[in-house]
Amino acid sequence: MTGTDALPAYNFAYLDEQTKRMIRRAILKAIAIPGYQVPFASREMPMPYGWGTGGVQVTASVLGPDDVLKVIDQGADDTTNAVSIRAFFAKVADVATTTKTTEATIIQTRHRIPETPLEAGQILVYQVPIPEPLRFLEPRETETRVMHGLEEYGLMHVKLYEDIAQHGHIATTYAYPVKVEDRYVMDPSPVPKFDNPKMHCSPALQLFGAGREKRIYALPPFTDVVSLDFEDHPFAIQRFEAHCALCDARNVYLDEVVTDDRGGRMFVCSDTDHCETRRTEGHRGTGLPQTEGGETASTSREAAE
Amino acid sequence: MYVAVKGGEAAINNAHRLMADRRRGDRNVPGLTIEQIAGQLALAVDRVMAEGSLYDPDLAAMAVRQARGDLIEAIFLLRAYRTTLPRFNNSTPIDTATMRIERRVSATYKDIPGGQLLGPTFDYTHRLIDPAMTEDGPVEPGHRRPVESDACAPRVTDILNGEGLIEPDVFSNAEPSDLTREPTEYPVDRDLRLQALARGDEGFLLALGYSTQRGYGRTHPFVGEIRIGMVDVEIDMPELGFAVTVGSVRVTECQMVSQFKGSAGVKPRFTRGYGLVFGHSERKAMAMSLVDRALRADEFDEQRLAPAQDEEFVLEHCDNVQSTGFVEHLKLPHYVDFQAELDLLRQLHEDTTTATIDDDQAPLSEAAQ
Numbered sequence: 001m002t003g004t005d006a007l008p009a010y011n012f013a014y015l016d017e018q019t020k021r022m023i024r025r026a027i028l029k030a031i032a033i034p035g036y037q038v039p040f041a042s043r044e045m046p047m048p049y050g051w052g053t054g055g056v057q058v059t060a061s062v063l064g065p066d067d068v069l070k071v072i073d074q075g076a077d078d079t080t081n082a083v084s085i086r087a088f089f090a091k092v093a094d095v096a097t098t099t100k101t102t103e104a105t106i107i108q109t110r111h112r113i114p115e116t117p118l119e120a121g122q123i124l125v126y127q128v129p130i131p132e133p134l135r136f137l138e139p140r141e142t143e144t145r146v147m148h149g150l151e152e153y154g155l156m157h158v159k160l161y162e163d164i165a166q167h168g169h170i171a172t173t174y175a176y177p178v179k180v181e182d183r184y185v186m187d188p189s190p191v192p193k194f195d196n197p198k199m200h201c202s203p204a205l206q207l208f209g210a211g212r213e214k215r216i217y218a219l220p221p222f223t224d225v226v227s228l229d230f231e232d233h234p235f236a237i238q239r240f241e242a243h244c245a246l247c248d249a250r251n252v253y254l255d256e257v258v259t260d261d262r263g264g265r266m267f268v269c270s271d272t273d274h275c276e277t278r279r280t281e282g283h284r285g286t287g288l289p290q291t292e293g294g295e296t297a298s299t300s301r302e303a304a305e
Numbered sequence: 306m307y308v309a310v311k312g313g314e315a316a317i318n319n320a321h322r323l324m325a326d327r328r329r330g331d332r333n334v335p336g337l338t339i340e341q342i343a344g345q346l347a348l349a350v351d352r353v354m355a356e357g358s359l360y361d362p363d364l365a366a367m368a369v370r371q372a373r374g375d376l377i378e379a380i381f382l383l384r385a386y387r388t389t390l391p392r393f394n395n396s397t398p399i400d401t402a403t404m405r406i407e408r409r410v411s412a413t414y415k416d417i418p419g420g421q422l423l424g425p426t427f428d429y430t431h432r433l434i435d436p437a438m439t440e441d442g443p444v445e446p447g448h449r450r451p452v453e454s455d456a457c458a459p460r461v462t463d464i465l466n467g468e469g470l471i472e473p474d475v476f477s478n479a480e481p482s483d484l485t486r487e488p489t490e491y492p493v494d495r496d497l498r499l500q501a502l503a504r505g506d507e508g509f510l511l512a513l514g515y516s517t518q519r520g521y522g523r524t525h526p527f528v529g530e531i532r533i534g535m536v537d538v539e540i541d542m543p544e545l546g547f548a549v550t551v552g553s554v555r556v557t558e559c560q561m562v563s564q565f566k567g568s569a570g571v572k573p574r575f576t577r578g579y580g581l582v583f584g585h586s587e588r589k590a591m592a593m594s595l596v597d598r599a600l601r602a603d604e605f606d607e608q609r610l611a612p613a614q615d616e617e618f619v620l621e622h623c624d625n626v627q628s629t630g631f632v633e634h635l636k637l638p639h640y641v642d643f644q645a646e647l648d649l650l651r652q653l654h655e656d657t658t659t660a661t662i663d664d665d666q667a668p669l670s671e672a673a674q
Contacts, residue, residue, distance in 0.1 A: 014389075014546075016391070018388065031631060036320065039415070039488030039490065040488055041485070041486050041487050041488050042488070043388045043485075044384045044385050044387070044388040044485070044626065045385065046385040047390070047633070048381065048626075048629065048630035048633060049626065049627045049629075049630025049631055050630040050631040050632075050633065050635075050637070051630065051635025051637065052636055053630075073637070073638060073641055074638045074641045075637075075641060078313055079638050080313075080316065080317060080638075081638075083313060083314050083317060084317060087314065089318075110637075111639070111641045112641055120652065129631070129634070140617055140618060141491055141621075142491045142492070142591060142617065167653055168653075168656055168660075169649065169652065169653065169656075171649060173642070173645035173646055173648065173649045174641070174642040174645045174646075175642075190639075190642050191641075192641055192642060193645065194643040204557075209440070211521070212630060212631055214488045214489065215488075238648050245593075253641065255640055255641070255644060256640075256647065258642055259595050270641055270644075276392055
């Protein structure tokens with residue numbers, strides 16, 4: 001094998017059309033049964049398992065030439081893996097990319113849901129490591145599928161109850177289980193429970209891809225998504241006392257940035273687009289230099305388009 | 306401060322550039338050629354083909370070079386290419402009885418029709434690092450047998466089968482399952498298990514096979530036969546009405562003869578474990594045959610107690626591309642979830658100081674995902 005004639009050429013968005021059809025069928029089935037994990041013949045992708053192969057396959061299958069793609073990891077557009085996946089689609093599909101939540105038609109995410117509410121017509125694609133919410137209670141797929149079939153979710157409630165008995169709180173802070181349309185218990189992917197309420201009745205289509213585990217599931221627009229809880233221990237999201245040090249946002253999810261080795265901390269928006277938008281609107285946090293119109297180094301980013 | 310925790314496109318490009326530099330190493334030393342890797346690191350190339358499940362020595366050698374000798378990385382490269390290839394046909398089952406044998410040994414008989422043939426093996430070398438390996442000295446060519454036209458080397462299992470002492474081969478023309486094209490649903494059939502094992506990580510299967518020998522799912526194995534050599538790959542041509550040879554591949558086959566079983570209507574017979582691997586890889590083929598036999602526990606009414614007998618456990622964890630991906634993804638940023646855990650932990654600390662609970666148990670921290 002020598003020369004370039006034998007070197008591979010790739011289809012639009014990498015996957016061949018037959019594979020896309022197979023994945024779209026799985027997506028349609030997932031939309032028809034919200035919260036149900038549809039097995040699909042996950043392909044080996046040119047990035048490692050755990051880096052978002054499920055999300056990438058879902059995105060590749062729903063992506064069209066006119067779409068505008070946004071990719072975030074930990075809420076940020078410029079984390080290494082988000083940069084890498086965005087560059088992948090820019091290369092293999094030549095689609096427009098953006099960092100603006102409002103401009104995107106497809107948003108692939110790992111671990112966060114954007115702060116800006118999504119709109120009808122947008123698709124949010126989640127990267128999912130372990131799609132089975134019952135997996136850490138029962139390691140066997142053969143068992144958990146039966147449990148879902150019989151709607152046998154007592155074990156999950158026992159687990160949450162044991163948390164309360166031991167710690168006084170439900171000790172699950174991310175990948176907090178939800179019940180979909182009062183039927184399937186679903187793993188919301190490892191988003192902080194702060195983001196769970198955003199899944200409920202979202203006008204956007206939410207698709208979940210787990211490549212290594214070969215599962216796709218979905219929340220069609222305006223689906224009921226309820227975080228599991230008890231009457232006397234109602235579900236509550238994280239509350240931050242701090243405001244964002246850059247844009248002064250409150251009631252958003254914040255990253256804690258260690259600023260020195262003497263306990264210095266500052267809190268900044270996890271959602272970089274949200275933070276940037278607010279700063280262009282004139283909001284200023286306490287962490288910015290208090291100079292007139294001073295753009296700090298931290299706000300200069302490469303344009304991704 | 307804020308910038309320091311973010312990565313960027315420039316950082317990735319620079320990292321790739323540095324990696325390419327390190328891969329090449331000292332520019333005063335000639336670069337490795339594909340021929341050198343395929344010819345002189347042939348067993349590494351074989352492993353990459355086997356676990357990459359794509360038979361292409363040149364491509365595998367390229368992958369080994371690109372991966373700087375990291376074989377799992379090379380396997381990954383090959384897999385990510387293989388997945389894009391169209392499937393246009395299934396070959397007919399290869400017939401290892403007609404193999405052009407390079408090595409063939411049986412542990413169950415002193416001698417067998419066709420003879421024992423050591424072939425190229427490390428088995429009886431003394432593991433002394435050879436000073437000659439510092440340079441490229443002359444190497445004598447190996448002795449070759451005269452080419453026999455009708456060399457007959459029947460499989461040992463066929464010899465046993467002739468006496469009815471071993472369970473027969475199950476002949477099937479059914480289309481084989483393919484775990485790379487269909488989602489796996491448990492329980493699975495043996496064909497799919499064998500596919501998973503053939504692609505499975507050599508180290509993982511080696512440890513599992515070893516565990517069966519140490520009592521975790523014991524099967525009393527004997528190496529009926531190991532054979533290594535080239536076999537023809539044929540494809541049925543409906544237009545022609547006969548099969549056409551499209552090429553040949555080197556494979557290692559291991560037939561493990563295991564503990565006998567009988568039942569009310571059936572006389573006791575030896576059972577089989579089967580291993581078949583691309584290239585020259587006895588260790589993998591033997592480990593595979595041990596694990597294959599262990600996974601057949603249900604067929605023989607054996608209790609499934611050991612890890613090697615647990616189909617879901619073995620199949621879900623034997624793939625090194627999957628395993629390495631999920632283990633290594635832990636180095637990706639997880640700070641959003643970690644923040645949530647920090648938050649809870651602080652809240653629990655506050656609770657204990659305000660409510661003087663004498664429970665000092667740390668909260669259950671869930672593994673990062």
